[in-house]
Amino acid sequence: MNKITNRQIACEVLSEHARVDRDVVVLCSDSRGSASLAPFAKEFPAQFVEVGIAEQDLVGIAAGLAKCGKKPYAASPASFVSTRSYEQAKVDCAYSNTNVKLIGISGGVSYGALGMSHHSAQDIAAMSAIPNMRVYLPSDRFQTRCLFEALLKDESPAYIRLGRNAVEDVYAEGNCPFEMDKATTVCEGSDALIVACGEMVKPAADAAALLKTQGISATVLDMYCVKPLDAAGLLNAAKGVKLVVTVEEHSPFGGLGSMVSQVIGANDPKKVLNLALPDAPVITGTSKEVFAHYGLDAEGIAKTVRENL
């Protein structure tokens, strides 16, 4: 079982680049511990900006730094950075087109029992609705590395959601197929297509394995690039299947499910089911317990596919 979190990998990649590029800057809002960025702050004090518990200031300062040539990565809990500083993301980052990367840490229901204030079940919808804002949810530590390497090469704003807990590997060392803004096919099948993002990719892959033992073959598509959604990759994967199921750690509105439904509905109409968190404060529990309760684990996903084919 993998013990390394995606946020640790993000810190590792940013540190590697900061050693050779003094323009790589990290900002935190009293969140360096939660973001696993304390090692970065320690090694690069001159490239680390602490703003205190002030998310609007966090994103505004990041935009100002970017305008003057810095490559800022602003990390704060996803629940806060995607809502408290939403307007700064919209105006100072996206509209002004500054090279700011917003890292929403402990995304989705990572904070489990801390309650709805600390959950970010709206961040995909909110960030995706901003013109010139990209939205990424990497699935495992290997893909997180590939994604950050790619983001360090570009100069446009983006929002990246990372979870708090270590997730089981979807890919393997030296075997993580990755093309920027192209969905990754995790496994191929012919009966159903399961499209997932972030930490829902692993349970989706496990669900496909489970279904295989029951005589159902399913493709699993890792749509880590929720915006820009890989519509061509999606339509290609959806060709010939009877059912499309989307899985996300997000509200049922405006997220991966909505976007996939739009593309399928317009181009290759067929049944699309959206598995997501409810439109309500989620039940108290660890994220694993929450996922199982709402059918977002391997068994739940497999059941949905089986019962709707």
Next chain:
Amino acid sequence: MQNLKALSYKLRRDVVEMIMAGKAGHIGGDMSVMETMVSLYFHAMNISPENRNDPNRDMFVLSKGHCVEALYAVLAEKGFFPIEQVIKEYSQFGSKFIGHPNNKLPGIEMNSGSLGHGLPVAVGMALAQKMDGRPSRTYVVMGDGELAEGSVWEGAMSATQYALDNLCAVVDRNRLQISGTTEEVMHQDSVEARFKAFGWNVLSVDGNDIDAMNAAFDEARTVKGKPTLIVANTVKGKGSPVMENKAGWHHHVPTAEEYEQIMKDLEAHEKEVL
């Protein structure tokens, strides 16, 4: 040497022409902030069309973005684009000259419009200049009504945390906002004391006196270890009794009669100081 007092009135007339042609604009604040803008662009800042991409240029953010007409007039006078183009295109369909700053235009660094954004952004710019050991400075202009935004105070805190003595903020203290006086809407009378309490160097001057503004920007440059706030005490609608100190002129478009009178008053002021 250019007569900046006269220039301030000439540029006010350009603003009025813009607003008449576009049938929109925030005339009251444009008039109050004009000496601040002229002093920045013709005295304090190292910025011109020639060095607009130089990393050592001074940075400017118009946080009270609704007074973009004053910025357009000053940028046109600096040669970033012709004033005739601004008057012709301002607020027209498909125009780049919109009602708030837009960095698709040369000379504009950041888009603004929503209040309370400029100070944190300016903190980031000043911090980057410090990190890179640049000689340049960062300037930001806010409105007094804008100070009710909490994000202003987040920025004020971080500016002193990082000892940004290369940062100079201006509050255009015209004492009026869209619904009435600032004191009625949300009191700002202790703005100097508030910023001092946050650790800033604070200067309070007549913001419609170009000499006073020039001197304040010069003094700010000499202060080390902390950022400077210049409270520019101004008159909203400055330049004509038709609009001076009237909250209703926040974004009023003059009638034909009002236009005639305002232009006469502005020309008279300009002649007076020539």
